[in-house]
Amino acid sequence: MIEVENIHKSFGDNHVLKGISTRFDKGKTNLIIGQSGSGKTVFLKCLLGLFEPDEGNIYYNGQCYSELSIKEKRNLRQEMGMVFQGSALFDSMTVEGNVMFPLDMFTNQSQSEKQDRVDFVLKRVNLVDAHKRYPAEISGGMQKRVAIARAIVMNPKYLFCDEPNSGLDPKTAILIDNLIHEITQEYDITTVINTHDMNSVMEIGEKIIFLKNGHKEWEGTNKEIFKTDNKAVTDFVYSSELFKKVRQMYIEERN
Numbered sequence: 001m002i003e004v005e006n007i008h009k010s011f012g013d014n015h016v017l018k019g020i021s022t023r024f025d026k027g028k029t030n031l032i033i034g035q036s037g038s039g040k041t042v043f044l045k046c047l048l049g050l051f052e053p054d055e056g057n058i059y060y061n062g063q064c065y066s067e068l069s070i071k072e073k074r075n076l077r078q079e080m081g082m083v084f085q086g087s088a089l090f091d092s093m094t095v096e097g098n099v100m101f102p103l104d105m106f107t108n109q110s111q112s113e114k115q116d117r118v119d120f121v122l123k124r125v126n127l128v129d130a131h132k133r134y135p136a137e138i139s140g141g142m143q144k145r146v147a148i149a150r151a152i153v154m155n156p157k158y159l160f161c162d163e164p165n166s167g168l169d170p171k172t173a174i175l176i177d178n179l180i181h182e183i184t185q186e187y188d189i190t191t192v193i194n195t196h197d198m199n200s201v202m203e204i205g206e207k208i209i210f211l212k213n214g215h216k217e218w219e220g221t222n223k224e225i226f227k228t229d230n231k232a233v234t235d236f237v238y239s240s241e242l243f244k245k246v247r248q249m250y251i252e253e254r255n
């Protein structure tokens with residue numbers, strides 16, 4: 001679980017995060033949504049410990065980040081997996097090499113232990129024949145699976161994903177969303193996803209927080225987002241005609 005308590009972050013005069021408080025539960029897929037420039041990436045980077053908030057605290061399973069020693073922060077960092085926008089794989093390494101990288105860097109496991117773990121996670125993301133291929137030789141959807149395998153290879157307690165669907169066709173995007181959602185539940189991970197994808201919001205948004213100009217404008221579940229009267233949320237989420245119609249149908253069905 002991650003608890004966020006009144007965090008503020010500025011860059012010079014630009015007050016980007018303005019007192020955000022929320023909670024992300026474990027085993028749940030938590031989404032951050034909001035317009036471009038609303039502070040989603042800065043918020044995600046604060047959760048990852050890449051930016052230190054100017055004010056406020058973040059608690060990871062009850063441990064206050066700012067009170068941890070350097071060694072404790074390093075240990076916490078190893079409990080975090082990250083799926084970067086665009087996958088961010090190492091082009092010169094095979095699929096297997098990419099997934100093994102965190103184990104090489106942060107563990108003293110034997111080669112056969114590492115190999116077993118890599119085989120296990122690649123199987124879990126449904127990639128069984130790609131071990132020896134290079135990122136350039138596989139599709140965008142497969143690259144995303146490799147990125148997910150790499151993010152979970154260290155058995156993380158926290159998984160952060162920045163736009164995991166960007167650049168994918170709608171069908172592959174749904175498969176990737178479902179994979180992240182299943183893994184979150186299966187391994188009881190606290191997952192936080194920064195997304196623009198409204199389909200993800202509807203399908204896997206067990207908890208959604210909507211940022212507007214650095215404030216938390218709204219939070220709730222994918223079921224509640226259908227019903228909310230918050231105009232900023234409805235203008236943003238239902239900006240497309242298709243989603244407007246879906247919402248209308250939902251409301252009519254309920255009446």
Ligand SMILES: Nc1ncnc2c1ncn2[C@@H]1O[C@H](COP(=O)(O)OP(=O)(O)OP(=O)(O)O)[C@@H](O)[C@H]1O
Nearest residue numbers: 011014016034035036037038039040041042043196
């Ligand atoms: N390292 C930085 N230094 C200075 N300003 C920054 C830095 N990172 C982000 N900002 C500023 O913080 C604000 C919010 O940016 P952020 O990237 O969090 O938006 P976002 O909601 O993720 O947008 P998008 O959806 O387009 O990725 C912007 O005004 C941006 O210029």
